Each structure stands twice: as structure tokens, then as C-alpha cells.
Amino acid sequence: MAFRLTPQERGFYPLFTRAAENIVVAADELAAMVDAVPADRPAIAKRVKEAENAGDDVTHEIMVKLNSVFVTPFDREDIYRLASSLDDVVDAIEEAADRIVLYRLDRLPAGITMQVDVLRRAAVATAEAMPRLEKMSALQDYWIHVNSLEDEADEAYHAVLAGLLSPAEAPTDTAALLEIIKLKEVVDTLEEAADAFETVANTVESIAVKEA
Amino acid sequence: MAFRLTPQERGFYPLFTRAAENIVVAADELAAMVDAVPADRPAIAKRVKEAENAGDDVTHEIMVKLNSVFVTPFDREDIYRLASSLDDVVDAIEEAADRIVLYRLDRLPAGITMQVDVLRRAAVATAEAMPRLEKMSALQDYWIHVNSLEDEADEAYHAVLAGLLSPAEAPTDTAALLEIIKLKEVVDTLEEAADAFETVANTVESIAVKEA
């Protein structure tokens, strides 16, 4: 754009950065929670919930700003999509953490650790990219990176799904089957978080292409 | 907006009101259905289905009007989102009613009654707010109310999920576990309806902030 943005309009950039940094916090807490002994998990889940609340506040701030400023640094729909998909990431992370505690899922399969690890790396990549939105610098590296992380997340998801639902030995009692049903919900939710990271990256690509 | 809307363009307001009043009908029928003896439920589910069909007609009318008028009372995307999220509410209510009958879920846990009760109150709040869109009056009270109802819905949802999936006594036979799987689908669908009410409220807030 040829004209200069006022500080008010430039205010979107720090908000996106805050939203992404908050996702790093949520993903780190989720990783800590998966590693922790079951007794420690409720306290950690609470901190994930706090990150989700902090994320809601940032999303709300972005939406209010979006609706009240006349000029935006990029398309309104792109700002809306970027804020919504960042919000979707933290919502899914919080839901996964919540279910682990609510369902008393004491034993988590190794595949969940792998899924969470990919989420952490996607979170860091996203938090590093957001401040570069203003200068539109090195964004292509970011979205290519997140797309490859999404492939990694898909593989981890597949492996854990196969292990849960097509195990070498089928579950012989209803308690074991109920456990599978509950774990599948967590695993699906983690995959949703990975998908939402990809939507964030696609939106950034969309913004960058328009500016090019 | 400084210029005056023609009757044609103002025609959106009664349509949103009709959509929301129709949701009240659907939510009331769903509540009646949950209270009814199983033998009476198919007939009530049919009336919920009729409300869903009526909702589809209103949504379609809004979309056709949106695409054919040149001037709209607020942003096209907001009209699209408002109509879509009202449609999502009635779709979820209908799906829940349908599954209760299709799956022959004779005994419904008390938590479902609580979820449906919150939906009814959200429906009434929404139907009361829609006519106020034209004058943009007292809308903040509405969206704060719906946001607090959404918190209540979340709590009911959590309680019923914990009761179903982490019961004091684990199900010992496959029939009981199948029942849990089916009830979980209903419970999840009711939570989707609550979420869709929140999206309606967020969209109204978005519209109101722009007009302020």
C-alpha cells in the first residue's frame, strides 16, 4: 500500500504476535502436562485454560479494532481469518488438555507426545513469523515450514489412530474400549490444532501474495 | 450510515427476527421431547424437523436478498455470518432431536435437560435481540447475556460428559457402552448449538461496534 498506516492501524501486528506467543505458552503447558504424573495434571490444565482465556482477550481486541478502524494493514477478511484460526489453535489445545483431565486419562500413548511435540514446533514457527508480517519478510520460509510440520502431524496422527483403533490385540473388555473412545477424542482434537496452524499459514500466504 | 435505507433493504430485520423466533419454536419442541415419554418423541421430532425446514426457507430468503440488493443495512459478510450461525443453531437442535429418536435413546441423563434448558434461554434472548438490530439498541446486554449462557452451557456439557465417559461405575457390557456412544453424539450436538448461539452474539457485537 502506498500510504502510511497510522499507529492505530499498525496496532494489529503486536496483537497477532501476542496471540501467537500465547499459543506457545499453551503448547508448552500441554507438553508439560502430557509428561507430568496424573496427579499434577489438573493444575497444569488450569494454566492451559488461562492461556485460552488470554487468547480470547486478544482475539476480542483484534475484532474490536477490526470493526472500529477505517484503514487496515491488509484485507479485513484476512485479518478476520488470521485471528479466528489463531483462536482455533488455542481452543483445540485447551480442549485436549481439558479432556485428558476430565476423562482421567492416566496413560497416554506415545503418539500423543509426538502430536504435541509437532504442535510446539508449529507454535514457535508461528510466533516467530507474526512480527515479520509488518515488513512481509521471510514469510515464505514460515508457511513452507508449517506445511511440512502439518505433514509430520498427519503422520503422527495416523500412527496413533492405527494403534488405538486397529491394535495388534483387540480390547477384550468394555473398560479398555471406553478408554480408546476417550483417547480418540484427544487425538482428534490435537489434529484439529495442527490443521488450524495450517490455516494460519495459508492465510499468511494469502496476505503475502496480495502484497507482492 | 448517513443515507436512508429503502423498505427493500430494511427487509433483512424481519427475516432475522423470524429466524430467531423459529429457533425458539425448535428449542421449545426439543425441551418437550426430552420431557416426553419415548412413544411420543417421534411426533415431536417431526415438529422440530418442520422448524428446521422453516429455518432453511428463511436462510434462503436472506441469502437471495443479500445477493440481489445493492445496499445492505450492514456489511454483507456480517449478514452472511448472522444468517449462517442462526441456521447452524436450528440445524444442531434438529440433529439432536433426530438422533434421540433414531438411536431409540429412551433414557436421557439429567445433564441433557440442563443443556436444552440453556438453549431455550439463549433462543429467547436471541429472539428478543433481533428486532433491536434496526435501532441498534440494548444489544450489549444481549451479547453479554448470551456469553454468560454459553459459560453455563459449557458447565452443563462438562458435567454430562464426565458422567457419561468417566462414570463412577464403568459400563460392564457392550450394550451399555453403545448407549454411551450414542448419548455422547447428542450431547456434543447440543454443545454445537450453544456454540452457534455464541457466534450469533459475536456477530451482533461485530455489527454494533462498526456502527458505533
Add this chain to the structure above:
Amino acid sequence: MAFRLTPQERGFYPLFTRAAENIVVAADELAAMVDAVPADRPAIAKRVKEAENAGDDVTHEIMVKLNSVFVTPFDREDIYRLASSLDDVVDAIEEAADRIVLYRLDRLPAGITMQVDVLRRAAVATAEAMPRLEKMSALQDYWIHVNSLEDEADEAYHAVLAGLLSPAEAPTDTAALLEIIKLKEVVDTLEEAADAFETVANTVESIAVKEA
């Protein structure tokens, strides 16, 4: 629109046609897979995956074009929605194919064949309609047809759900129940594909109404 589109801007039409023709390929492969003996399915699932990848490429081409051209043949949001919903169709078809193999679902209920058959017909109707977008000819026939196919898909979905979850004889062992859980995921995913076809049709209607 009164002005003439350049070849660059008209380039959207062949891309939508390619996306829809690619869905026909994916749906045909899925149908072949459902008919095939289990041993042949992994190879066919691979071809469905290739169709999904081809679809991703077309979607990406549409989005890049959308972001880089100044004039579009119809509303940007409609192009975005049309491309996204075509992408959703092929994603759901691929996910269904993938799960059948991943979960080693050797025996598929007849209802799944019916669901897939409706998807194939919706795919053909969509592929025939896309080239007519440019002249806006005979589009109403198409969306009425897809809406009636969606009703047919709903019926097939209902029948297969009832058969799976409210069977005449309840499953008596956990292996049978696990099978039901896995089949339900496939059946739900096929219903998502049918819903996405309806979104494609609704978007085409939306575009046509604006142009009228």
C-alpha cells in the same frame, strides 16, 4: 458485469472445472475401492490420495490467482467459498478412503455403497455445471439437482446410522463394537462430503443470483 474480463481473469473457470473433474476421479476411485476385495484397497486408496493432492494444487492455484488479480469474474468471497468447498469434498472423500484401509474395515455395510453412489452422481453434476459458470447457463437445474441428491444422501446416511447404532441385535463383544465405532467415522465423513457438495451448489446459486 459490463466490462470484459481478460484471459487472466477468465482463468478461474477452467480451474473450477479441473477441481470438479478431479472430484469425479476421487469419487470413482472410492466407489471402486468399496467394491474391491480388501487386498486391493490400499492401492486404490493411494489413487484417491493422488486425487486429493491434485485437488490441493488446483485449490492453491485458485487462491494465488484470487490474491494476485485485480478483477475477478465474481465476488472474491464467492470464489474463496467455491474453491474451499470443492476442496472440502475431495478431502472428505480421501479421509473416508484412508480410514477404510487404516482401520482394516474388511466388511462394509451396503449403506456405504449407497452413500458413495450419491457422491458419484453429485460429482458428475458438479463437473458438468462448472463449465457453465462462465455463461451462467442452466445453473438452476444443477443446484436443484444437487439439493435433491443431498436429500438422498441424508436418507442413506440415516439408514446406515440406524443399522450401525440401533441394530436389531446389539453387538455382544467388544470387537464388534469397535468395528461399529470405526465404520461410524467413515459414514460420518461420507456425509460431510455430501454436505460440502451442497455448499458448492449454494455458492453457485449465490453467484448466479448476483449476476441475474
